[in-house]
Each structure stands twice: as C-alpha cells, then as structure tokens.
Amino acid sequence: xPQESGIRIWLILMKAARSIERxxxxxxxxxDIGLSDFGVLELLLHKGPQPVNxxxxxxxxxxxxxxxxxxxxxxxxxxxxxxDSEDLRSRIVHLTPAGRKLIExxxxxxxxxxEETMSVLRPREREELVRLLKKVGMWAAARAESEATAQxxxxx
Numbered sequence: 001x002p003q004e005s006g007i008r009i010w011l012i013l014m015k016a017a018r019s020i021e022r023x024x025x026x027x028x029x030x031x032d033i034g035l036s037d038f039g040v041l042e043l044l045l046h047k048g049p050q051p052v053n054x055x056x057x058x059x060x061x062x063x064x065x066x067x068x069x070x071x072x073x074x075x076x077x078x079x080x081x082x083x084d085s086e087d088l089r090s091r092i093v094h095l096t097p098a099g100r101k102l103i104e105x106x107x108x109x110x111x112x113x114x115e116e117t118m119s120v121l122r123p124r125e126r127e128e129l130v131r132l133l134k135k136v137g138m139w140a141a142a143r144a145e146s147e148a149t150a151q152x153x154x155x156x
Contacts, residue, residue, distance in 0.1 A: 020117060027113035031106045036061055036069045041103035049094040051084060078102060
C-alpha cells in the first residue's frame with residue numbers, strides 16, 4: 001500500500017474539520033450565537049471568570065475579535081466585565097445567571113450532538129484518532145515555532 005502524502009493528509013484533515021465544524025455550528029444555531037461567542041461562554045462555564053486577553057488566547061481569537069465577542073455577549077446580558085483587583089488595566093469576564101443558564105443548556109445539547117457526530121468511531125478508534133491528532137499537532141506547532149524563530153533571528 002503506497003504511503004499517503006502529506007498534502008493528501010492535510011486536505012482530508014481540513015475537509016473533515018470543516019464538516020465537523022458545520023455540525024458544531026448547527027448544534028448551537030438554535031441559541032442564536034456564533035462559534036466564537038459559544039467558545040467564550042463554554043470557557044467561562046468550565047474555567048470560571050477569566051481575563052479578556054486570556055480568553056482570546058485559549059479559544060484562539062485575536063484581540064479585536066475577543067473584544068467584539070465579549071461586547072456582543074455583554075449586550076445580551078450573558079456576561080459582565082469587572083475590573084481585575086490585581087491589575088486595574090485588566091478586565092475579568094464573568095457569566096451572568098442568564099449566561100450560565102443558556103450555556104449549561106446549550107452545552108448539554110452540543111455534547112449530545114458532537115457524540116452523535118463522532119458515533120461513527122468505535123472507542124479505540126477515538127483514542128487512536130486523539131493520539132494521532134495530538135502527535136501531528138504538537139509536531140506541527142514545534143516546527144512552526146522553530147521556523148518563526150529562525151526567520152526572526154539575526155543573521156551572522
């Protein structure tokens with residue numbers, strides 16, 4: 001059996017990720033928020049109040065995007081911002097009771113929907129997929145970091 005090329009693996013991974021993301025978006029579409037806003041609420045549900053800048057890093061949103069997401073959620077009274085007592089320049093984002101209720105219900109449905117999406121995989125296949133995705137993800141991240149460092153290092 002011929003070895004699969006790196007480009008073919010990347011294309012298959014990208015197409016699979018897009019299809020899974022479409023399922024995820026459909027799963028949360030009933031609560032009338034996007035994936036970014038859902039990510040903010042989900043992070044706050046599971047990790048508690050967080051600084052705005054840390055939320056952006058954890059859910060992979062740029063500074064402007066995370067500010068816009070928090071603004072949208074605050075306008076809907078799903079989150080509130082408070083001043084960080086340790087750093088007055090920083091803002092901490094908290095779930096409001098309405099936000100907690102919404103994300104608890106939405107996350108329960110989302111969990112069920114994602115289980116259904118992944119039901120094609122047997123338990124051992126899931127474990128193997130997670131192991132392989134972590135392996136390639138960590139390698140790709142290290143490689144990208146190494147290349148970025150090489151590009152910014154002064155030349156002798």
